[in-house]
Ligand SMILES: Cc1ncc(COP(=O)(O)OP(=O)(O)O)c(N)n1
Ligand SMILES: Cc1nc(C(=O)O)sc1CCOP(=O)(O)O
């Protein structure tokens with residue numbers, strides 16, 4: 001035994017129980033990410049956390065833990081609350097386990113200090129890892145619930161007039177767009193907020209999600225459903241502090257590392273691109289379909305491929321693994337925008353968006 005002989009066997013008993021609770025909680029969370037979400041990224045993080053807990057707990061030899069264990073004499077086994085027996089769905093199971101996991105790690109951290117201050121510090125780091133995992137799972141859950149089977153996301157500018165803008169929004173909603181983003185870098189703020197209000201109210205009437213590009217303040221002022229931010233703009237946390245928990249925060253990503261970071265930051269969806277050369281925006285590099293494949297293979301947060309996607313090439317995106325796309329030029333620049341929307345929707349249709 002490599003801990004002090006003075007250590008109370010009751011503290012070992014407590015640490016043994018907390019190690020079991022923590023690793024069992026991590027396993028329940030891992031199973032949700034792995035089997036319910038098919039999310040390789042979050043499942044890997046949950047597994048690493050479980051292994052980290054086991055490695056830190058290795059300071060207590062199993063023989064000592066078992067010698068101090070007294071399950072029949074545990075006064076806590078007879079204490080239960082009504083809510084423990086009720087779980088509405090698999091996410092409720094995972095969320096409850098995330099809470100227990102964090103509590104158990106906290107107990108390990110505090111009582112671990114009585115063995116070795118370094119052990120307390122080690123469990124403290126693991127507790128922060130658990131918080132980050134919870135943020136990624138919570139964002140993934142929220143984004144999937146809010147975006148459901150949304151597949152076609154169309155970016156539009158503010159048009160030459162309020163009337164023309166309203167007509168465009170109505171047309172796209174009726175044609176089958178699921179999400180509309182107001183992206184206009186040239187309008188003054190008053191005109192932008194006026195267009196954003198039109199967008200929000202027309203989209204609400206049609207059951208379409210409304211997003212404002214770049215501007216969290218305008219999303220809130222206009223009552224839009226969310227905001228989209230790029231890598232050089234507000235962070236997810238800063239955007240969230242402005243728009244609150246009820247609105248969507250979407251993030252542009254250009255590499256798998258950026259995608260993983262956005263998931264853990266609590267984004268509600270990802271833009272994944274540029275997929276193909278775009279006539280709307282110039283890019284020096286194209287992560288292309290390889291990036292689409294990487295995201296499809298490991299991320300279950302709603303992810304929209306973007307950049308140069310048209311009715312002619314959208315099937316390549318579907319083959320690469322994503323059934324959600326965001327487009328601008330393919331619809332706004334089309335001689336028949338309705339036909340363009342219908343064609344994209346037809347190719348994206350079929351099985352669930354994932
Ligand atoms: C759905 C979606 N994905 C990506 C972007 C691009 O955002 P960003 O990188 O901030 O670039 P700008 O659009 O601001 O030029 C987007 N707007 N929407
Ligand atoms: C604004 C924007 N962002 C991208 C990214 O990859 O983050 S691609 C892009 C342009 C989207 O327009 P189009 O469909 O006309 O190419």
Ligand SMILES: [Mg+2]
Nearest residue numbers: 214229230233
């Ligand atoms: Mg931006």
